[in-house]
Amino acid sequence: MTVFRWIIGVLSALLALGATLSFVIFILQDQEQWIERARVFRRWTTTALLFWFNIEVWGRVIWTIVHW
Numbered sequence: 001m002t003v004f005r006w007i008i009g010v011l012s013a014l015l016a017l018g019a020t021l022s023f024v025i026f027i028l029q030d031q032e033q034w035i036e037r038a039r040v041f042r043r044w045t046t047t048a049l050l051f052w053f054n055i056e057v058w059g060r061v062i063w064t065i066v067h068w
Contacts, residue, residue: 001059008052015045
């Protein structure tokens with residue numbers, strides 16, 4: 001499970017960095033394509049974090065049921 005947390009953490013950090021950089025470029029250049037990229041990166045970051053949360057919760061549920 002620790003490996004999974006690290007993978008999701010690194011992936012989320014990279015996606016968040018992409019969203020931040022895209023937003024900064026949008027602010028500097030005022031081109032609409034960069035804000036769209038920032039939104040896409042933000043959505044994928046949210047998706048990755050919700051996937052992590054779902055696996056954590058259901059993993060604990062299954063663990064509890066198996067070891068009841």
